[in-house]
Amino acid sequence: MVTTLEFRRPGVDLRAAEDAAADLLEALGLDLAHESVAATPGRMVRALAEMLSPTDFEMTTFPNDEGYDELVLVQDIPVRSLCQHHVLPFVGVAHVGYLPGARILGLSKLARTVEYHSRGAQTQERLTQRVAEHLRTALGAKGVGVVIEAEHTCMSLRGARVPGSRTVTSALFGRLRDDAASRAEFLALTRSGR
Ligand SMILES: Nc1nc2c(ncn2[C@@H]2O[C@H](COP(=O)(O)OP(=O)(O)OP(=O)(O)O)[C@@H](O)[C@H]2O)c(=O)[nH]1
Numbered sequence: 587m588v589t590t591l592e593f594r595r596p597g598v599d600l601r602a603a604e605d606a607a608a609d610l611l612e613a614l615g616l617d618l619a620h621e622s623v624a625a626t627p628g629r630m631v632r633a634l635a636e637m638l639s640p641t642d643f644e645m646t647t648f649p650n651d652e653g654y655d656e657l658v659l660v661q662d663i664p665v666r667s668l669c670q671h672h673v674l675p676f677v678g679v680a681h682v683g684y685l686p687g688a689r690i691l692g693l694s695k696l697a698r699t700v701e702y703h704s705r706g707a708q709t710q711e712r713l714t715q716r717v718a719e720h721l722r723t724a725l726g727a728k729g730v731g732v733v734i735e736a737e738h739t740c741m742s743l744r745g746a747r748v749p750g751s752r753t754v755t756s757a758l759f760g761r762l763r764d765d766a767a768s769r770a771e772f773l774a775l776t777r778s779g780r
């Protein structure tokens with residue numbers, strides 16, 4: 587099981603959210619009287635609730651019987667999250683790696699950890715740190731590294747309007763932070779798609 591996310595109150599009231607969404611859209615000048623948009627506040631709330639609700643999972647690990655001591659890296663894990671300032675999506679990829687200790691992690695759990703922490707409204711910086719911290723705590727690895735590259739729609743679709751710009755963040759622990767060769771190898775592998 588995984589830890590509770592920060593910046594989140596317990597309890598979701600979908601009914602209250604739907605009423606508020608209808609008020610919001612009408613206050614912004616949308617006419618919800620027409621049949622084709624009458625259900626829009628409910629859809630909007632369900633879509634947001636889905637993006638804000640993480641799903642728990644088991645962090646399956648296995649004994650590192652062969653003593654594998656090189657980098658394990660999963661590249662291009664999709665990231666979809668919401669920025670906490672505008673509640674607009676930011677979308678991109680994560681590259682997540684670790685140097686195993688006594689145990690290795692089920693590979694899908696790297697992607698599940700990213701997905702778990704992506705559900706919410708946050709900064710990209712905090713998302714990157716949360717994924718790395720989660721893996722560090724759960725795995726007892728000798729090193730953990732996370733790089734996220736994402737486009738923030740609050741920056742590309744409105745405001746500064748800079749489509750195609752990517753924000754790159756990283757969080758490194760242990761040997762991937764402190765050992766120059768391991769750090770360089772990890773960062774070089776995460777740059778291969780850029
Ligand atoms: N550090 C950080 N900033 C973010 C993230 N997502 C959005 N922001 C920024 O949050 C800031 C909010 O700035 P404000 O000036 O309060 O909001 P705004 O008037 O909508 O700003 P503009 O986006 O520049 O139009 C903006 O600069 C966004 O680009 C993120 O993940 N990390």
Ligand SMILES: [Zn+2]
Binds near residue numbers: 741
């Ligand atoms: Zn934003």
